Ligand code: UD1
């Protein structure tokens with residue numbers, strides 16, 4: 277039997293107190309709904325339909341990719357009403373798995389267990405809670421689920437039940453359509469409850485399996501900032517545990533954040549307060565010292581990133597040394613053995629093997645050869661107020677301290693530029709260029725003294 281997955285994502289999320297629709301709130305740097313969509317796709321369904329309502333345009337445009345069907349629930353009249361909106365277009369012969377845009381930590385393996393039940397039956401994911409307040413209670417009879425009763429509609433006895441409805445369930449589409457069409461809203465909230473479908477199934481002689489989730493964390497819904505932060509920590513711990521299992525060493529697994537994909541080689545060490553965003557690859561033996569942000573970058577084997585660097589859209593080959601306090605901006609390409617030291621900013625520039633810029637330097641829009649030494653306080657003046665220009669520095673050139681390289685400009689291979697020079701014309705290979713006024717000594721000059729009182 278084919279599988280259709282419906283994700284309910286129309287709610288506003290009032291308790292977030294945010295102008296962003298709840299399902300677009302970030303978790304590990306991506307919208308809540310993105311995590312649910314990933315989980316859905318992992319089950320290889322025929323069809324994924326998202327029921328959206330609040331912030332419909334914004335939600336839809338956050339997922340421009342193909343492979344999703346969108347059903348609009350303009351007004352929110354309950355979870356049963358929400359699911360009904362997805363039914364046109366859902367093949368009658370399929371099973372329907374219901375997920376939620378604000379329940380982002382579910383694992384495909386847990387859902388696979390739910391799907392192991394016979395296709396003609398109904399299966400409900402449940403969880404035992406120490407404090408079930410607020411949740412729909414699962415009423416069992418023999419070994420089957422008979423019905424679900426919402427907190428607001430429950431008797432005192434029913435409220436004592438600790439097994440609750442997670443909302444996640446799988447049902448045969450044709451029967452689901454019939455049950456949904458029969459739902460009423462005669463209840464405490466005046467809503468069409470999806471949960472009432474369970475009693476209808478039981479009354480029609482369809483077996484309802486209650487499958488217990490392995491842990492509460494997986495089925496946690498996000499309704500407020502506190503739950504968002506708890507889910508963030510839970511997901512971070514999951515990601516770090518997976519990396520540790522692959523051999524990555526963390527100084528403190530609780531003090532690292534991965535907002536995207538971090539891929540690591542062998543013997544990588546990551547110190548505290550490292551944040552990885554987007555797609556980051558770290559080669560074998562890479563060390564990331566404390567307080568680093570690394571976004572969409574590649575760091576080669578054996579490279580050392582000292583503390584307090586900001587690295588984005590950069591690549592560093594093997595054996596580089598970066599920082600402390602270095603900034604690599606998009607298009608920074610460091611070849612093997614390059615050193616970029618403290619307070620050095622590199623943007624849209626290639627540095628050849630073993631070249632060094634150790635202190636207080638800006639290298640923008642430049643091509644730097646191999647074995648070049650860039651002295652402290654050197655700046656490539658790449659911007660004339662309107663356009664950007666390139667600086668080209670040949671192999672083995674030596675740029676003294678405090679040099680202004682006014683682009684477009686070229687320094688030849690093996691050339692030397694004296695400290696303090698402002699270079700505006702080409703420097704021929706192998707020659708020395710100096711641009712300084714002569715030093716003057718004024719004999720007997722007196723420093724001004726403070727005017728007397
Ligand atoms: C629901 C269940 C309850 C369960 C709990 C688990 C019902 C009637 N109750 O209660 O048994 O224990 O979830 O968290 O199903 N939504 C829509 N459109 C709507 C209403 C809701 O898309 O018209 C979406 C919401 O965005 C949310 C989800 O469905 O993601 C759950 O809705 P909510 O109203 O929060 O249900 P609960 O009262 O929490």
Ligand code: CA
Nearest residue numbers: 378497498499
């Ligand atoms: Ca809820």
